[in-house]
Amino acid sequence: MSAVQESKSRSRIANHSSNARQLPKTRQDDASSPIAATASPRLGLVCITFSKDVRYRTITRTRYLELPENERETALKVIYRDNLQRLDFALTFCVRNSIHLYRMPSGLFPMSDLEDEVGATVLQNMSAELAKIGQRAERVGIRMVLHPDQYVVLSSDSPQVVASSIKILDRHARTLDLLCLPRSSWSLMNIHGGKSQRADRLVEVISGLPEKIRSRLTLENDENAYSASEILEVCQKARIPLVFDAHHHICHENLESYDDPSVAEMFYAARETWDNPDWQLVHISNGEEAFGDRKHSEYITAMPSVYREAPWIEVEAKRKEEAIAHLRTWWDMGK
Template sequence: MSAARDSKSLSGIAINNSPHVQQLQKTAPPHLGLVCITFSKEVRFRTITRTRYLQLPEEQRETALKVLYRENLQRLDLALTFCVRNSIRLYRMPSGLFPMSDLEDEIGATVLEKMSADLAKIGQRAERLGIRMVLHPDQYVVLSSDSPHVVTTSLKILDRHARTLDLLGLPRSSWSLMNIHGGKSQRADQLVGVISELPENIKSRLTLENDEHAYSASEILQVCQRAEIPLVFDAHHHICHENLDSYDHPSVAEMLYAARETWANPDWQLVHISNGEEAFGDRKHSDLITAMPNVYREVPWIEVEAKHKEEAIARIASAGFF
């Protein structure tokens, strides 16, 4: 049975003798991150569909968004409280935290600007608590698309997210990153070109992640190196793309170390972990994490992409992975 399939056997494959691998110097266990909501109903957010929003009379749209945004801001504050109570120091905010704020009517954007003082208080509280807040914009952000319209829309979405992070008072750096996928395959040159033209408030926070379809870890690494932005390494996407049978295949560690070199501050390096739902190479995420790359002991920050959210984090913390 492979190390990845047996949650009790995570000794991994020896890689320390590789001339291409430089070990991270790290002693503290990684900080584990909560993704958006809790498995319990404690952290939840409201939304409104585009169809429903456009059905509202224009004079009601601003009021509807004011109520929704204020409630979601309160729930964001509750999310920070939840993180503190559960010793979680990384929180991925929902991409739909403030729906309709990137529409052409700019009603949502205006509402957020008027709430700037309230948003700033949340960011200040996160800083006091030592909680790192990050974003993963939705799948509609495709900077490598063949369609100019899709690229333009993607830039608008990223601009809105960056402005929200600014209003929260979060730094323009990969500490408060916005992580996206490479998008359309075999479009590395366009991807690098678009990223090079991004405004500072976006590019300073942008990271790219390898995926299981379009961009392998080695391919997106080259993009990150050329564009001079960090790579968020996802071990599960890597094993799916390469059809591997263990999280401790030597290439996992090699890619993690290579990704580390793209981070100006290695102490901020962020990785993702998930497991297959029904089989090791299943792309669907499992409820809990029962297998972890041995080399993940050496990273500072891990987002836990498991369906049972805080329960998965608690199991990792108590299972002796680190």
Template sequence: MAAIELNNLSQTAKLNPKTKPELGLVCITVDKQVRFRTMTRTYYLKLNLTQREAALQEIYQHNLQRLHDALSFCEANKIRLYRMSSALFPLSDIEDEIGANILETMSADLSKIGAKAQQLNIRMVLHPDQYVVLSSDSPKVVETSIKILARHARNLDLLGLPCSPWSLMNIHGGKSQRSQQLVKVISELPTNIKNRLTLENDEYAYSAAEILAVCQQAQIPMVFDAHHHICHEKLDSYNHPSTEAMFYAARETWTHPDWQLVHISNGEQTFNDRKHSDLITAMPNIYHQAPWIEIEAKQKEVAISHLRSWWVMGQ
């Protein structure tokens, strides 16, 4: 891992948040209050055009109501960060454009959701699926990836969410050793995609230092994931000096440092296990300095409540 000296970072990066970190809910709840419907592409293609439209109309209306419920759940549980499901509007990027056209007709309903989030001061973000690979050596894969991002960006526009990293779309670096390809593709993205795009380090292809370099060149924010970092570097503690160094280095990539978002998960069986555990029982000390933390644990809202009981309250 490339060395990053803490004393070389600007003092403005070392913020002391006035409030405790906001812990974010990822997509659904354990108690089934927040759930979304979907449909497979295989099943969809068996339907005629009229059936397709009716099916997607029903699913989108259902999921939009569940998204409203998710915001209500967050309000009731004092959660101010919510990651929307990337499958919120399934098949809306398919070639027949039926789903895309339905969403346009639903624009008034979608905008009410964004207004509700703003009213409740809840930050809504997105993590597109693993099929988005901007660093692929296949032009077709890159083209498809951009199309997926464009659809998500349009959905965020319809929701009335800001065209900025406040309402970010976070992806991984993708194919390893393709940093310059990644920078080039990002530089050519439409503004409603690029202005929301963030990159996250992973366990395999891109270390924290490597994804940091891409973010610096592409001039987009970095979402630091401490668990991916310790897995990639084979560390035995979240409090290894490199974790703090990478946290502060990532903060430098955010134009608004108080918008910095990080991820946390714990290993299921062992510390370095890549599979997520039910709860979060270990946290990096430096994360007390994080304004926004997505909690990637299987028990969702239960994990947030547990983390509040022993970690947030212990600040």
């Protein structure tokens, strides 16, 4: 996507948001209508619902390879079409529940990155169907993002692991292209830094990535390998955005409050890495049994005060949409 094309894409998104603000309230329950814009942070649903409303099909690599070669294409066609329908319903669910961001599951199209290219070919042949989903997301005002799985380690010592990681990212970028989502941090692919003390190597690998990957790539701080300040430096050097996670930060630094001054400091520093600050995305989770517990809780019951200024927040809690509704109630948010 050229700079001119990306500029036009951003203009369409801006115009769409403007139109959404003017939408009559009486149409908000229409699953085909845009979600009204809001001054409050916009909340994001991660992959599936706590209810059984949003679920996806999959197939294991072992099961796939057990299939006769002449049956593999048919099997993937059935799964991919079914998952596309489920993705379309996920958008409907988000509209009905005034959820503005949806993180697609990394396994949406299983086996699409295998060497036999069967899955990749099936997806390519379904390009028109995928494009309709992306166009609908834009029409109804849902931002769609991805968080590739833990096997993506761009800072690995192993050239094979790095090559495999890039292949996974390439597969996801291809999916985003087929969905007609822009090559920008609006439709981001978010990953962790991976192997610790390899910041220079991480910057080097990111700098050499293909444009369709690099233009969408963001990095997130974690609890072990890369602190918020460490991954911030990587993002600044690689010139990609930082997705700040306040809970990872307090766990890494052994803090006792989300309102520790360093939380706001890192939030604002992360914002500076976004070319468009209005697209800044942050994550929130709470500890399951204690404040600093790394396991996610069912609901969100503690928030950084500075997150009032966050344009977009992904809610990482076990009860998914119920946690989003609960957060809105106790944090006194509008929809």
